Amino acid sequence: ANLEELHWLQPGMSWSPDGNYIAFAARSGKEDALNIIDVNKKKIIRSYKFNLDGLFSPAWSPDSSEIAFVGMKNQQADIYIYDFDRQKLGKVTDDIFSDLEPAWSPDGKELLFVSDRKENVEPKELQRPVKMVNFDYKTTDIYLVHKNGSGMRRLTTSAQNERSPQFTADGKYILYVSDKSGVGNIYYLDPTTG
Numbered sequence: 001a002n003l004e005e006l007h008w009l010q011p012g013m014s015w016s017p018d019g020n021y022i023a024f025a026a027r028s029g030k031e032d033a034l035n036i037i038d039v040n041k042k043k044i045i046r047s048y049k050f051n052l053d054g055l056f057s058p059a060w061s062p063d064s065s066e067i068a069f070v071g072m073k074n075q076q077a078d079i080y081i082y083d084f085d086r087q088k089l090g091k092v093t094d095d096i097f098s099d100l101e102p103a104w105s106p107d108g109k110e111l112l113f114v115s116d117r118k119e120n121v122e123p124k125e126l127q128r129p130v131k132m133v134n135f136d137y138k139t140t141d142i143y144l145v146h147k148n149g150s151g152m153r154r155l156t157t158s159a160q161n162e163r164s165p166q167f168t169a170d171g172k173y174i175l176y177v178s179d180k181s182g183v184g185n186i187y188y189l190d191p192t193t194g
Contacts, residue, residue, distance in 0.1 A: 014059050014060045014067070021037060023035065023067055025055040025058060031051065031052060031055075033048060033049050034047070035048075050071065055070070056070040057101055061081075063108055064084075066081050066082060066084065067081070067082050067084075068102040069082070070099065070101070070102065071091075076095075079091070079092040079099045079111060091149070092145060092148075092149045093115075093145070094149075095117070097117035097120065099117070101163060106171040108147070111144070111145055112142060112174060113142075114142060116137040118141070140161050141155070141156040141162055142154075142162045142174065155174065155189060155191065156176070160179050163177050164176055173191075174191050
């Protein structure tokens, strides 16, 4: 009864690093909830509601102490982090651009994400009004940001769509999908050189 609707158009779930838990989002009442399943017990052991219009793409941190996800509020998609130990929700991004698909760096200090923000990476630049009607928001790039929201960098700059970023286990490369050849293929880049 607590799972009224799974997000089949934007599916997303995440295994905890130790393989004992699964996090996923589902509609529960008037809002989405972040659910944690204990795999061995085969049941939901925790469910969190954050007063958001939508919740998507949860991603466990490497040490299992936090979960990053996409939260929708007032038609704005931003990256959030929930800290289990402090029971605190924080915002990584907070602007009019659509920020999606968070993925942690192996050391848990940074997040990759997909956005339509183009060169808009500095908070001071975002103080100027951006009219979305005049903005080309049809293509997405890969970005890297510290988990506190500072130091955002744009890693791809093509005119095509990049999505699904992930660090390699050693943190040396980032794998992602791009349609720059006309179909979706897997590419890699060095985050130190772009």
